Amino acid sequence: MSTPVVFDPMTLPSDDNVNAYTFCVELKGSQWFLQKGKMIAYYGQIDFNGIGHGRFERLIRTSFHSPLHASDWVVAEGSGKMLLADRAFDVNSFDLEDGNLTIRAGNLLAYQPTLALKQSIVPGFLTLIGTGKFVAASNGPVVFMEPPLRVDPQALVGWADCPSPCHHYDHGYMKGVMGGLRSLTGIGGTSGEEHQFEFVGAGTVLLQSTELLMPEQATGAVPHEPGVPGGGPGGGGQHGSTPRMPGQLGDLQRRFGL
Amino acid sequence: MFRLQGSKTLAVDLTGDAVKAKNGSMVAYDGQMAFKKMSGGGEGLRGMVTRRLTGEQMVMMEVKGQGTCYFADRASEINLVSLHSDTLYVEASNLLATDGGLRTGTSFTGLRGGASGNGLFTTTVEGTGQAAIMSDGSAVVLRVTPQYPLNVDPGAYIAHQGRLQQHFQSGVNFRTIMGEGSGESFQIRFEGDGLVYVQPSERNTVGGDV
Numbered sequence: 001m002s003t004p005v006v007f008d009p010m011t012l013p014s015d016d017n018v019n020a021y022t023f024c025v026e027l028k029g030s031q032w033f034l035q036k037g038k039m040i041a042y043y044g045q046i047d048f049n050g051i052g053h054g055r056f057e058r059l060i061r062t063s064f065h066s067p068l069h070a071s072d073w074v075v076a077e078g079s080g081k082m083l084l085a086d087r088a089f090d091v092n093s094f095d096l097e098d099g100n101l102t103i104r105a106g107n108l109l110a111y112q113p114t115l116a117l118k119q120s121i122v123p124g125f126l127t128l129i130g131t132g133k134f135v136a137a138s139n140g141p142v143v144f145m146e147p148p149l150r151v152d153p154q155a156l157v158g159w160a161d162c163p164s165p166c167h168h169y170d171h172g173y174m175k176g177v178m179g180g181l182r183s184l185t186g187i188g189g190t191s192g193e194e195h196q197f198e199f200v201g202a203g204t205v206l207l208q209s210t211e212l213l214m215p216e217q218a219t220g221a222v223p224h225e226p227g228v229p230g231g232g233p234g235g236g237g238q239h240g241s242t243p244r245m246p247g248q249l250g251d252l253q254r255r256f257g258l
Numbered sequence: 259m260f261r262l263q264g265s266k267t268l269a270v271d272l273t274g275d276a277v278k279a280k281n282g283s284m285v286a287y288d289g290q291m292a293f294k295k296m297s298g299g300g301e302g303l304r305g306m307v308t309r310r311l312t313g314e315q316m317v318m319m320e321v322k323g324q325g326t327c328y329f330a331d332r333a334s335e336i337n338l339v340s341l342h343s344d345t346l347y348v349e350a351s352n353l354l355a356t357d358g359g360l361r362t363g364t365s366f367t368g369l370r371g372g373a374s375g376n377g378l379f380t381t382t383v384e385g386t387g388q389a390a391i392m393s394d395g396s397a398v399v400l401r402v403t404p405q406y407p408l409n410v411d412p413g414a415y416i417a418h419q420g421r422l423q424q425h426f427q428s429g430v431n432f433r434t435i436m437g438e439g440s441g442e443s444f445q446i447r448f449e450g451d452g453l454v455y456v457q458p459s460e461r462n463t464v465g466g467d468v
Contacts, residue, residue: 007400021459022398037413043408083456085414088394088395088459
């Protein structure tokens with residue numbers, strides 16, 4: 001192929017991949033939720049508005065449930081075709097039918113408002129519930145696996161239909177004096193695979209085909225409450241939170257994008 | 259004659275003619291080749307001074323000979339562009355090679371350049387022949403017609419050709435100041451007739467987070 005394909009609004013696919021790295025969304029007066037800065041180009045009349053926009057109150061009530069995450073998302077609204085891409089990673093769309101899927105926050109690019117976005121209890125992950133389409137990025141194509149399964153933490157993209165995610169350590173390898181030495185120093189050859197995520201139960205696990213992580217995306221803080229994992233300073237019964245300096249706004253800073 | 263060997267290597271068949279390529283981008287060749295660094299990209303003294311003044315640095319070499327020469331740069335995806343007495347506007351960092359007969363120069367881009375983090379000037383390639391441009395991930399080529407203007411994120415823009423007017427659009431309002439910006443506040447709007455090349459990745463731009 002020596003001449004590249006030229007696309008115009010007619011030939012661009014509707015809600016499908018343009019190439020492995022670019023996804024085209026068609027808007028016909030409809031709305032999509034979009035992670036900030038993932039739009040690369042668009043035809044037609046499309047408005048991008050921050051989540052705090054008053055007009056979207058109803059929409060957000062039904063499909064957006066992570067208040068402190070709001071500054072990372074925008075609503076695209078209008079009619080036309082828009083192209084989404086993320087740092088030249090592979091992008092793919094997935095359909096959920098009355099289901100649920102949990103995904104690493106940095107990997108989710110966009111979703112239809114028929115889906116509801118919620119923060120997962122597992123820190124750093126987001127859960128989508130309902131019926132609709134969403135677009136996710138991964139480093140290399142996504143592989144679907146059935147539990148029971150143990151996966152490398154860096155290769156995990158997400159999981160669907162609720163298998164139980166937990167940590168797994170190769171205990172035998174870490175045991176004893178030699179094991180201790182190995183785990184501390186790496187001498188004696190740790191394979192780097194002593195720690196895995198384990199999934200059991202019915203469902204699907206999504207993996208990417210490299211161990212290169214997408215840069216972490218802040219998922220926003222969860223309420224400070226006992227029993228909430230990762231509930232910030234003081235959360236989860238932990239003590240000794242760093243004292244806040246005068247003039248430091250803490251979470252408010254993030255909220256207002258300072 | 260330009261052709262792609264895979265998507266990340268450019269193969270150029272030469273029969274005694276010359277091509278201009280980014281300095282140091284040759285990865286292999288067969289036959290007889292001579293490589294010569296072109297001071298100031300072969301644009302003469304005036305071009306050299308302009309490039310120095312505008313900061314649109316471009317170090318090119320001239321490759322001349324018989325055989326096939328292969329070019330690549332940091333595993334970037336390569337896109338071929340055909341020009342028929344046409345002008346291609348491309349960022350100097352995205353230009354890999356051009357036919358020897360094409361003229362290169364610099365032009366002022368206005369505000370767009372300031373926002374795309376590439377400086378206020380861009381490189382032009384003029385004439386009839388072929389050029390190879392690089393992108394982070396395979397580029398998407400979008401046609402712009404008078405009925406269908408196109409808006410592009412400054413960070414994803416790499417090149418355009420044809421008769422296009424570009425306007426810089428800013429959607430900064432009080433919400434942006436409040437930290438509720440849309441992340442898409444700065445856009446370049448292309449109107450007219452031509453092609454725009456975008457890459458599936460965004461450079462860090464001044465307006466990127468706004």
